[in-house]
Amino acid sequence: MSEKTGIRAKLHEVIFEADTPTGKFFDITLLALIVLSVIVVLLDSISSIHNRFGSFLLILEWSFTILFSLEYLLRIFTSNKPSKYIFSFYGIIDLLAILPTYLSLILVGSQYLLVIRMLRLLRVFRVLKLTRYVGASKVLAVALRRSRHKIVVFLEVVLTLVVVMGSIMYMIEGPEHGFNSIPHSIYWAIVTLTTVGYGDIAPQTFLGQALASVVMIIGYAIIAVPTGIISVEMAKATQTNTQDCQNCHCDNHDDDAKYCKNCGEEL
Secondary structure, rough: OOHHHHHHHHHHHHHOOOOOOHHHHHHHHHHHHHHHHHHHHHHHHHHHHHHHHHHHHHHHHHHHHHHHHHHHHHHHHOOOOOOHHHHHHHHHHHHHOHHHHHHOOOOHHHHHHHHHHHHHHHHHHHHHOOEEEEEEEHHHHHHHHHHHHHHHHHHHHHHHHHHHHHHHHHHHHHHHOOOOOOOHHHHHHHHHHOOOOOOOOOOOOHHHHHHHHHHHHHHHHHHHHHHHHHHHHHHHHOEEEEEOOOOOOOOOOOOOOOOOOOOEEEE
């Protein structure tokens, strides 16, 4: 193995994995920097703070952006197949985390989009694998992935329900009672079914109020459905390790895995 390849392998272990002390330290440092950079953006949006410390906050923001840019380039450099990382979910998030600052040179105000950096915490939460909260984020991701088909069917049922209920309410109440159109009535059905209840429009007739009562009761029953689906899948989910495959960047492996379950590469 050449010296260059050895350096790449070492950097890959530090940057992409959290099973080593250096990898854990890297992730914790990255987590702190992400949180601090988001706080800077939030503070900069406050007029009184921006007017007083705007220049200092701008320097901080560019410092964070340069650090994250270097990290992004290192991730590309240490990947055996850079395109796999660049076009992966986390690769796109990493790129979006640095683009707004550069875009702010052209589009004023676009730097506030930097709050998207919070999405990067989804990756660094894998450091919890090394604590008592073993694999909690991984279990949640697996549960959501396994329950996606059931959730889609559930959403289709809910969508059908609000369209039907909204249309019926439009026929019952009509524009004279604030239900100006079917889409407006569907909005009312969504607000009522989800138990949000803004109260900006409400049925005035007895029949309309009776229908609203039915929608409210159905809403309480519906809220429990996705919770139950995800809870069952979380109970089935198994713990996985944080080993990242250098070939395809898959990190969904069993604790005792020696080879990548996706491409067969040795871990």
